[in-house]
Amino acid sequence: MRSATLAPPSEDKRWRLVDATMRRHGHSPNALIETLHTVQESFGYLEDDALRYVAKSLHVPMSRVYGVATFYYFFSLKPAGEHRCVVCLGTACYIKGGKAILDTISEMAGIKPGQTTPDGRLSLLTVRCVGSCGLAPAVVFDDEVKGRVTPPEAIDRVKDWF
C-alpha cells in the first residue's frame, strides 16, 4: 500500500471525498476510474488540476489518466451548464421520434448536441438509452426522466431555463 503525501490542489473540502476513495483502494493505480467517478460526482467535471492530482496520488502517468478520462463518455472535461437536457437516442426512442426532439431543442438553443450555451444556462446532451424504453421517447430534464415527450413539450420545458 502506498501512502499519499501530496496536498490537494486547493482547500476545497470536496477533495476529502476524493482522498477517501483513493485511500479505500490503497492508492492503487487500479483505482483510477473509481477515483475519477468521485471527482466528477464532487466537482461536476474533471478539471486539469484534478487530473494531475489524481495522476500523482495514484502513481499513474498523466497520459493514462487523460486517456481514461477521454475514453469514457461519462467523464467530462468541461463544466456542464446550469441545466441539463439529455435526449435519449436509444433504439426505441429513436424510432419513436427522439431525433426530432433533439433537432428542435438544438435549433431553439442554437447549440449542437454535446455543447453548452455561451451563457452557461443549458447543456444539450444525448444518451444511448436510459433504459426507459417503455416510455419512449424519453428526455432527462436535469435529473428527472420524462417519458412520451413531444417536441413542443420539450421546448416548453427548456424555455423556462433561459
Next chain:
Amino acid sequence: MAINMDELKERVVASQEADAQFTHSIRVCMASGCLSSQSDLLKKELEAELKKRGLEKTCQIKGVGCFGPCANGPVIAVEPNGPMYQEVKVTDIPAIVEALDTKPVEKLVLPTDTPFFNRQVKIVLENSGKIDPESIEDYIAAGGFEGLVRALHEMTPQEVIDSLTKANLRGRGGGGYPTGLKWSTVAKAEGAHKYVICNGDEGDPGAFMDRSVMEADPFRVLEGMLIAGYAVGADYGYLYVRAEYPLAVKMLKAAIRQATKQGFLGKNICGTPFSFEVDIRLGAGAFVCGEETALIASIEGKRGQPRPRPPYPAESGLWGYPTLINNVETYANIAPIIRRGMEWFHDIGFHKNRGTKVFALSGKINNIGLIEVPMGITLREIIYDIGGGIPNGKAFKALQTGGPSGGCIPAEHLDTPISYESLSQLGSMMGSGGMIIMDETSCMVDVAKYFMEFCMDESCGKCVPCRVGTAHMYDLLSKICDGSATLDDLALLEQLCDVVKNTSLCGLGQSSPNPVLSTLRYFRDEYMAHIVEKRCPAGVCKMKHAVEA
C-alpha cells in the same frame, strides 16, 4: 454464522408469519420505469392515506421491482388476489384504499388474464414485482439462498458444475456459450487467486432486462455469483455495472451490505470453509466494455480496450488470474437450478435451448415492457399474443434483436421458434434481449445507419478494420440515405461489411456489419429505391436530390 437448511427454513417461516399479520399488501413498482412517472410519490401518499384511516397495521405497503408492463406505469398491485392498477395518479389513492375490501376501482384496473401475463414463464423474474429488493427477509421467504446452502452443504463444486451442464444452461449475454463448460474451465485452471465477474454493463440501446433484474432482485444475482465462486474456487467477485443505472447500483450495494451482515458474504459462509467477497465497479459509458477482455481492462482502471483471445479470461483474466465472467441474467438462473434441480430446468424450452429468456419489448407495439418466455416460443407469439400486435392499425415491418450486433427479421420469418441457432440463421442474434418492433413507418436503411453510427461512436479505436471501417460504412449509408449514392457505393458497402466482419479484433467490430447485412438481405428493395429512384419508401430520409414527381 453457521446457517444450514433447517435454520434457513425457520427464517422463511418467521418472515412469512410477519407478512401474514397483514390482511392486504399493496405492492408499488419502484423500478426505474415507474419511478420516472413518480411511483415513489404514490408510495408516500399511500402510506399517508393508510395512516389517516388507521389501516397501517392491516395493510402492508411494499416497494417492489418491475411487474413487466412498463408503458402502463406507474403500476401497483393489491394482494392477495387483488387487482393490478395502471397509470395510477396521486389523486386515485383514496379510491384505491377505499376499494381494498370492496370492488376494485374499475377505470384503473390492468387486466391480468391476458396473454401478456399468462403466456410468460418466470424463472429469472419470479421475484420481480413480488419481493422488496431491499429486504433480505423477503428474498429468503421466497426461497432465496436455498440454492447456496444446498450447494455448500450437500454438493461438491464438481456436482454444482455438472448440474448446470446437465440443465444445459447457456450464457444469457447473447453468445449462448454453455455455462457448465465455462465454469469447469475456470475450475480446472491453476491460479493463486480466481475471480468471478458479473457483467452488468448492459449497453445495447433498447435493452433493460439486466437493469430490471438488478433492481428487482439483487440478492439473486449475488447468490448466483456466490455459487459460482464456490464451484470454480474463487474468493472474490466484481459486479461491473453501468454508471447510468444508479438505482441498480444502490440496490446492489444495499444487498451486499445485508448479505454480509447475515453471513452470506464474507469469511466462512454458512459455517463452511468457503469465503467470498463482492465489490461493485462502475462502468463509465463505453459500450465496448460489455466485451469481456475490455471489461477486465476497465476493472483494472484502464481504458476499456479489448485484447486478442486466447488466452481466454478463464485462464488469464483479471490481473492475470483465472476469471469467470457471466452476464447478470445467467447468474440469475443459477440459484433456481440448484434449488429446484436440473430436471425441472431442462423441462422448459426446446432442443439445445433450455429455460427461458428475458426480453425487453419496445418500439411500435401495444404492450411495451419486460417479458420472460420459454425458449422455443415463436416470434409471432411474442409480437401478436404477448405484445398485443402493432398499434394504430399499422403493418409490421421488422423485428430488431441483438442491438447493434444483431439484425432485422422480416414478417415472413415470424413463425421461427426462438433459439440461439435460429436467430443466428436469420442473420440476427439472441443478444442480451432487446426486442424492438418496427412498423411500416420505419426506413430500414435509416435503421442500419442508426446502428452503424452507434458502432462508429463506440469503436474503441484499437484495431483498424473497426475504427476506419465503421466510419466508412457510416458515410456510405449516409450517402444512400440522402439519395447521393450510386450502385458502386452499394457494392463497396457490401465489400466493407465482409472485411470488417472477418478482420476486426473483437465482437463489436465483427458484428457491426450485421444490421446492414440483414437489412440488405431482407429489404434490398429499400436500398435500391434510395439509390436508383432517389426516394425513401417509408418517407423518413430527406433526399438531397429529390426527383420531382
